[in-house]
Amino acid sequence: MGVEIRVDGLKKTFGRQVIWEDVSFTVPAGQISALLGPSGTGKSVFLKNLIGLLRPDRGHVWVDGVDVPELREKHLYELRRRFGVLFQDGALFGSMSVYDNVAFPLREHTRYGESKIRDIVMSKMEMVGMVGAEGKLPGEISGGMRKRAGLARALVLDPEIILADEPDSGLDPVRTSYLNQLFADINYETGATILIVTHDIGTARVLPDNMGLLFRRGLVMFGHREMILSSTDSAVNQFFNARREGPIGMSEEKDDATLRSEGNGGRSRARPAPIPPQIMPTNGRPRPYQARPGQWLQSHGVQAPPGSFVDDEGRDWLIDWDRLAGRWQEPPPPPPAPHKA
Numbered sequence: 001m002g003v004e005i006r007v008d009g010l011k012k013t014f015g016r017q018v019i020w021e022d023v024s025f026t027v028p029a030g031q032i033s034a035l036l037g038p039s040g041t042g043k044s045v046f047l048k049n050l051i052g053l054l055r056p057d058r059g060h061v062w063v064d065g066v067d068v069p070e071l072r073e074k075h076l077y078e079l080r081r082r083f084g085v086l087f088q089d090g091a092l093f094g095s096m097s098v099y100d101n102v103a104f105p106l107r108e109h110t111r112y113g114e115s116k117i118r119d120i121v122m123s124k125m126e127m128v129g130m131v132g133a134e135g136k137l138p139g140e141i142s143g144g145m146r147k148r149a150g151l152a153r154a155l156v157l158d159p160e161i162i163l164a165d166e167p168d169s170g171l172d173p174v175r176t177s178y179l180n181q182l183f184a185d186i187n188y189e190t191g192a193t194i195l196i197v198t199h200d201i202g203t204a205r206v207l208p209d210n211m212g213l214l215f216r217r218g219l220v221m222f223g224h225r226e227m228i229l230s231s232t233d234s235a236v237n238q239f240f241n242a243r244r245e246g247p248i249g250m251s252e253e254k255d256d257a258t259l260r261s262e263g264n265g266g267r268s269r270a271r272p273a274p275i276p277p278q279i280m281p282t283n284g285r286p287r288p289y290q291a292r293p294g295q296w297l298q299s300h301g302v303q304a305p306p307g308s309f310v311d312d313e314g315r316d317w318l319i320d321w322d323r324l325a326g327r328w329q330e331p332p333p334p335p336p337a338p339h340k341a
């Protein structure tokens with residue numbers, strides 16, 4: 001089962017460049033979360049801080065009661081075993097076969113014999129639909145296959161936390177859709193905490209349980225998917241609806257004069273777009289911590305944007321209670337929060 005990651009007052013600079021500061025939020029255990037933000041807002045840097053590849057200037061990253069920035073190299077090495085990380089390009093070793101790439105963490109971190117390693121590697125290869133490509137070199141397969149091979153490698157140690165840095169970059173929409181389904185299925189099967197950095201608002205709108213936006217050297221908002229997608233905050237509304245009007249400019253934050261020229265003080269006048277239904281696991285059953293559609297909105301008295309929760313077949317997930325009844329149970333209580341050491 002996954003564990004939560006609690007980030008508290010995190011600040012990161014490179015020289016005089018402040019990447020972000022005072023970032024505090026919790027990535028809930030066992031759920032799928034996504035982190036978005038304009039280019040250069042420090043999303044990849046953030047992931048690297050979570051696994052101790054970079055150290056923050058200030059603040060804490062609590063994983064199961066352990067403060068990651070405080071760990072020495074030996075303990076970091078042990079902690080990283082609990083993470084599966086998918087880097088942007090798959091980060092495969094070009095001279096090794098796909099099989100050897102996927103087997104690498106097992107050979108590095110365990111004393112398993114080759115027959116057990118083969119069983120694990122092949123089960124993960126099957127999970128990501130890569131059986132048959134074991135003998136190929138990374139240069140001989142497509143970008144999408146490299147990502148899936150990277151994901152298989154991230155899964156071999158049965159991680160409690162999966163971090164994926166733009167798993168969908170460079171993929172066509174159909175492959176992206178398959179990859180999103182894969183994340184939903186992996187979360188169902190393993191219960192791992194999953195945090196995905198993505199630019200793809202199509203992915204963000206349908207896959208995660210929670211999401212957040214980095215902008216203006218900080219975290220604008222992090223919360224339930226329905227909270228973000230119904231938000232009228234100007235930056236959140238602009239970003240998740242891919243609009244030009246709002247405070248996010250082409251290369252950086254817009255100045256006051258530009259915002260005034262857009263009218264309404266730069267606040268988005270557009271209403272949030274309809275919230276789509278969330279991807280279900282392939283077996284049609286909700287994931288362990290997946291909330292019933294509309295639950296957040298209902299419990300916070302927020303009206304769903306018109307047209308929300310209607311699926312491709314025209315069924316309305318908010319009013320079709322018969323179909324929902326029996327699928328959703330009250331989610332189990334979250335695991336206890338890590339205590340500060």
Ligand SMILES: Nc1ncnc2c1ncn2[C@@H]1O[C@H](COP(=O)(O)OP(=O)(O)OP(=O)(O)O)[C@@H](O)[C@H]1O
Nearest residue numbers: 014017019037038039040041042043044045046199
């Ligand atoms: N090791 C480093 N040393 C100095 N500056 C760095 C380092 N790593 C990242 N940066 C800077 O930190 C900033 C944020 O980079 P990062 O790659 O995290 O952005 P991002 O939000 O992931 O961008 P994108 O969406 O374009 O991938 C950039 O200005 C980058 O140049």
